[in-house]
Amino acid sequence: MRLRLRRGQRAGEHEKEATTKAFVSTCPATDEIIWSGPPASAAEVEAEVAAARAALAGWRATLVEVRFAVVRAYGEVLSVRPEALAELIARETGKPLWECRQEVAAMIGKVELSIIAQAERAGERRAAMPFGESILRHRPHGVTAVLGPYNFPGHLPNGHIVPALLAGNVIVFKPSELTPAVGAAMADAWNEAGLPDGVFHLVQGARETGEALVGSEIDRLLFTGSAATGRHFRRLFADRPEVILALELGGNNPLIAWHGDVAEVAAIFVQSAYATSGQRCSCARRLILPDGPFGAAVVKAVAALIDQLPIGAWNETPEPYLGPLVSARAAEGARAQVDRLIALGADVIRPLAPVAGRNPAFVQPALLDVTGIDSQATPDEEIFAPVLRVRRVADVDAAIRHANATRFGLSAGLVTVDDALWQRFLVEARAGVVNCNRPTTGAAGSTPFGGLDESGNHRPSAYYAADYCACPVASFEAPTADGNRATSGDRPRV
Secondary structure: OOOEEOOOOOOHHHHHHHHHHOEEEEOOOOOOEEEEEOOOOHHHHHHHHHHHHHHHHHHHHOOHHHHHHHHHHHHHHHHHOHHHHHHHHHHHHOOOHHHHHHHHHHHHHHHHHHHHHHHHHHOOEEEEEOOEEEEEEEEEOOEEEEEOOOOOOOHHHHHHHHHHHHOOOEEEEEOOOOOHHHHHHHHHHHHHHOOOOOOEEEOOOOHHHHHHHHOOOOOEEEEEOOHHHHHHHHHHOOOOOOOEEEEEOOOOEEEEEOOOOHHHHHHHHHHHHHHHHHOOOOOEEEEEEEOOHHHHHHHHHHHHHHHHOOEOOOOOOOOOOEOOOOOHHHHHHHHHHHHHHHHHOOEEEEOOOEOOOOOOOOEOOEEEEOOOOOOOOOOOOOOOOOEEEEEEEOOHHHHHHHHOOOOOOOEEEEEOOOHHHHHHHHHHOOOOEEEEOOOOOOOOOOOEEOOOHHHEOOOOEEOOHHHHHEEEEEEEEOOOOOOOEOOOOOOEOO
């Protein structure tokens, strides 16, 4: 067995205990059970971390070209049966199949992008010096814990795992407890690709398993998830500076529209706010418009588009644009956040309503006008659901001020025909992804991805993941010790 995996079942004398402790994942659209198995105990997590550390020396010493070959083999495994993985992601998350196919394609594309990034940002550099050479090398940090999210259960942890393995790290991966089947499929793909024994470890479980993993003897923690959990990790690791912490968190993202064709502007807003049923960290949450005819026309056009968005299960024909939220509990939490805004005075243009004939995880996209609520009183929080809040302002200064009035800083956008306004916004917007005349959810895999403040800890992921996966080592090297003494006496040269 090449990989140490937590399987879905245990046999023998522990079978009864495993059944008692088992947790399941279900399809949000149909309530079908997708995966069932026991969570890893604290002792089991500790054993997996220890086994990963035992494998570190061998993987770290493996030639980088060999590591490239293994990672490419993993990409080839994914390429052989992409439809099966896409269907698994769709069943476990509820996302439409067309979107899950895009996710699998992004996972495959991550391989070559990460190899290029590894060579460019974490490769070896040599410069001739009078005495010999100045050399920059990179080495792995060691045992890497990866905590995966549920919204992109393949693509997002894949974006941590692939560059970490290329750099020579070993992995202990805990998928979201809502998407364990996708995590198990990824582990199987690494196994089939020929990754050496002990280099990748899978632990399944919920909060208790995650706590055991982050509390163990790890060297790095790579996490994609909520800002609240990110704050917890910052506090938890305050006294563990030896652990590299890379946080990819959420955002209360603003999108300003100041000029443009109303229909085109509305389409950008709908794609920004409602893609993945609002379950993307880069989704627009706040729509900022001029208070006047243009702003009113845009709101009307967005509302009309909402009414046309097809909602359905992942495998329905015609294909839906929106699936359910990941669970009925997630929908209930989003409705509670919307109810608080309504209690503060928000005007409901479109409610976050249940979908007739569907289970409670399905919701209609919401559009709320919060212009009448004092901005200081409006909760600065991410609603991880298809909810867009509209605020109308008097001028551009107010628009930019409101856009930046958040403790988050992941993505921001501007729709305009005025290049001077775009240049100003590009400088003043406080976000890691800033788009012009495009949805806030758009980001190229060949560029960094990450945010400021509550949206992360300034360790951009995507192309720049190579940076936090390897430690730079600078060296002065000479073929001999000759020339290190002054010609007279023992005084060192300066």
